[in-house]
Amino acid sequence: MKYDKTFVLSDIHGELAKFKELLQYWKPNEENLVILGDLIDRGEHSLEVVQLAMDLQETYSEQVVVLKGNHEDMLSIFLSEKDYETGDWYFNNGGNRTCESFTHYSFPLYFHSYEERANKMLQVSNKEIQFLKQLPLFYEFGDTLFVHAGINPHLRDWRKSVEKDFLWTRGHWNHPNETGKTVIFGHTPVRHIHDSDDIWISKCKSYIGIDGGVVFKGQLNGIVIDKKGQILDKYKV
CATH class of the missing domain: 3.60.21.10 (Metallo-dependent phosphatases)
Incomplete structure (x- = not known):
């Protein structure tokens, strides 16, 4: 540096x-x-x-x-799996707030499946998500x-x-x-x-x-x- x-x-x-x-x-x-x-x-x-x-x-x-960090790891796992078990795990550890933020608070979470939520995040904030995925350890x-x-x-x-x-x-x-x-x-x-x-x-x-x-x-x-x-x-x- x-x-x-x-x-x-x-x-x-x-x-x-x-x-x-x-x-x-x-x-x-x-x-x-x-x-x-x-x-x-x-x-x-x-x-x-x-x-x-x-x-x-x-x-x-x-x-x-x-x-x-581990929360970036959790997000990556959720966006890959998109299933109920992974979604429940991630959203119960603060991922609900990230989903709201990454979709610009325009996506009522509780009326959509975890797969729909993941796809919406990828659609709206893909640039930021790709940045998080490539971070070093x-x-x-x-x-x-x-x-x-x-x-x-x-x-x-x-x-x-x-x-x-x-x-x-x-x-x-x-x-x-x-x-x-x-x-x-x-x-x-x-x-x-x-x-x-x-x-x-x-x-x-x-x-x-x-x-x-x-x-x-x-x-x-x-x-x-x-x-x-x-x-x-x-x-x-």
Whole structure:
């Protein structure tokens, strides 16, 4: 990436106003920007959040990285399967809000099958959906590793972690970090790790959790970190 400092945030979940508010602290002339996935679901403005992320990546192509989260994975599975079981699973985990947003709130959900809902989303917001499908699972930044959920801590080579580890795992922070990197992750609201919505740092300082649970009446956290894994600034909105 372009700079030696990176502004990192995670788990926006359609909270557009908070996303814009936190971005005011980002210094695009000095810092890269990494979003650790889960742009969508649960909040009301998933489409606008995705569009803003796309605009940022297009405008600052050398310094903006957006990763895939488990909710982007869920959306992709739903749009592929389009059946009742998958639809029920996805919509009960916030996908109903994304469907409303991606169809411009012009499509009464409860009068249509899951297949019809999926097809309407693909018809109206295909560009945004294709953007989400192709997002990477991780990004290396010097001695720092950015992921959505985590890694498999039992593997000597973290690159051998499977997609499910990067997108869905929890509890890796309870195991020694043998990657040689500081692992920055979202996915698990940090209140479940240390009873606070502020960022969590492990005792060994090699795991940093930043999901402030904004969509659960928490906060949206941002940190500025260097290639050595040192936190330079912290923000919350």
